[in-house]
Amino acid sequence: MQKRKKFSKIYDRFIEKIYRFIFLKVNSREVAQDLTSETFLRTWQFFQENEVENFSAFLYQTARNLVIDHYRQKNKNHTTSLENYSSLPDPKQNLEEKIFKDLEMERVQKAISQLKPDYQDLIVWRYLEGFSLKEISQFLAKSEGATRVLLHRALKSLREKIKEI
């Protein structure tokens, strides 16, 4: 019972973040929902038999692996262009659509999608979700120093992309 209560709290805390993290990588509400539910289901199944020290790291790591598997299976390039996304048939105008209809937001998304996957994650974690360097280093299983260097490179790459768009 204790585990169920704990996981319920974890779910409430991370569901939006994980969904957003996946959505920005897959650009599809349906796929994002599928991969998010798989992420939480796998984490819950693992947690029932084992202890999880760092839930955010565990969830993000699971989500990253699932996104990689998804692209492997579909044999798609994960940096789906925004043009492709905009042309996806979706009869309901949802929140995602509304946000991306904003031209400026399109450019933001475009700049992110043109980054290397690792850099995308770093930018999203640090500047969208506001995670600390220490937390990000745990997600990546790297030292804080190595994470700082990676983030520096990601920012440099991002600046170049911003200039281009």
Next chain:
Amino acid sequence: MKEEDFFRKLKKLRQLKPEKEWVFSLKEEILGREKRGFEIFPFFRPIYAFVFFLLLLTGIFQTAQKALPGETLYPLKKLTEKIEFALLPKEEKPKANLELLNKRLAELQKIAKMNEVKKLPPALNEFQANVSEVSKSLTKLRKVDKTVLEKTLEVEKTKKEVEKVLGTKLEEKESENPTKIVVKSMIEDLEKRTLSPEEKEIFEKAKEDFAKENYTEALIKILSLSK
């Protein structure tokens, strides 16, 4: 696009949220699935908890019965004994007191055999306290019956065994010696009775033993008369 604008716009992506309905149903699907698998009759949960608590309590009380003086669970053992004792009818209390004294002696014997020096002082204190209790109840006793005599003899035998293991005599006040009290009471009672010549002879020898402070011997002789 300027860098500051980029980060400002990036933060706006926080508005990206999944549908509430989907969030709710997914949570139910994940956590509910397990609930059906593992919880049989969830409405019996309070009963499960009560049964578990009872079993735990029984376990603790059973373990406490084996506790020795100076151990954590020993007060619980004493509490159980006090409750049991309080529930006994008045006439049964002297016998029960003698049984408790025998228990204290058995504890002392166990401690001495295990050479647990630290537990010896509390065990001796418990023994002394019980001797006082037994003496008080025996003094109040109007008539000493055969069971009391047998229990007293039993205590006397165990005491001798403990003294043998300890290599020393267990100190007790002369006035509080249960055997002495019982024998004295029996002598007073037998003086009033008509005895056969053979019985009279045994009784006289018992009185001699009593005078010489050989209370155990006197007790054995008196017990043979009561058969």
